[in-house]
Amino acid sequence: MADAEQPRLPRSYSRLTVITILLLVAVGAAIVIIDRKQVALLMQTSDWSYLIGAVAFTGLSYLAGSATFLVIMRIFKNRLGIAHLLNIGMVSMVLQNLIGPPSGMSVRILLLGRHGVKNSEIVASSLLLSYFKNLLYFSLIPISLIWIVVSHPLPAFGAATILLIIAVLIVLLVVASSIAFYARLRAFVLRGIGRAWRKVSKRDIQKHLDQFSESLTLGTDNLRRKKENRLPLAVTIVVDVGTTLAVLWFCFAALGIEVDPWVLFTGFNFGITLTIISFIPGDIGVQEASMAGVFALFGVPFSQGVIAAVLFRVVYYFVPFILTLPLYWKLLREKVAEVKSEAPGTKP
Secondary structure (H helix, E strand, O other): OOOOOOOOOHHHHHHHHHHHHHHHHHHHHHHHOOOHHHHHHHHHHHOOOOOHHHHHHHHHHHHHHHHHHHHHHOOOOOOOHHHHHHHHHHHHHHHHHHOHHHHHHHHHHHHHOOOOOOOHHHHHHHHHHHHHHHHHHHHHHHHHHHHHHHOOOOHHHHHHHHHHHHHHHHHHHHHHHHHHHHHHHHHHHHHHHHHHHHHHHOOOOOOHHHHHHHHHHHHHHHHOHHHHHHHHHHHHHHHHHHHHHHHHHHHHHOOOOOHHHHHHHHHHHHHHHHHOOOOOHHHOOHHHHHHHHHHHHOOHHHHHHHHHHHHHHHHHHHHHHOOOOHHHHHHHHHHHHHHOHHHHHHHO
């Protein structure tokens, strides 16, 4: 049985979706009004045939992300049907990218909980998946910073600052990995979180934290024992991130904007990474501004960078959302018995 009664997907996510769309429209309108000449120039030099490649690589990225979700669920010994897990991975990834991680988590709790998957297992598997993907993103930041130091002469203070940032990132990655893979350290951290939460809210959540820790331990132990899962996990995550970067390149190409591969890589890296720590619904404006800001540092006009980033958001975030609405509706209407018949080994 699941840990608790399965919640319906909160209505707030529907409102957040509408807000995200309206914000994107507002950003686009502001760009057109403020920099009409630049927009007109891009319309003359654009080649929209590149959008075919952008859409194709978007599909590959989401397929790779869904496959990563399948591998993670197998690591946690979930035996639901392959197609069903891929579909859940797809719709949850779409909502997570569009609105934020809580929405993707809620979809998984809603859809997997109907088949007896424990909430603690869903949360643990989702966080482990996010950990591995974010680990790759944050690991790429030092590469970008080293490229900046090597290719662009900096004063001693600037170089020292970048080296300090790299050192801090490495320490944070080591700490995060230790918490994820060492049960004793994780238990110590979770006990501290539980005590702090109890003092602030007067509610005891230690039992739920312990269940989460046990589920995460199960997953990490299985990952250590079953080495055959490591390569598929690594490959699908790398393909997911690599194809996402390719989508951004196609968006620049569609607008006729030439950008150096290293500049594209650096802008993409900082733009995506900042959205991970953003508290704005859908990260509207954060990703666009951070990407365009980095591109501007290396010679790409700021307005062109913003337009390319907005086009990237439309292709990579909104198009999949629209295309997967029928799939989400199908999953909501699917009978539990039909899915269980595909995977009789699934435990309630």
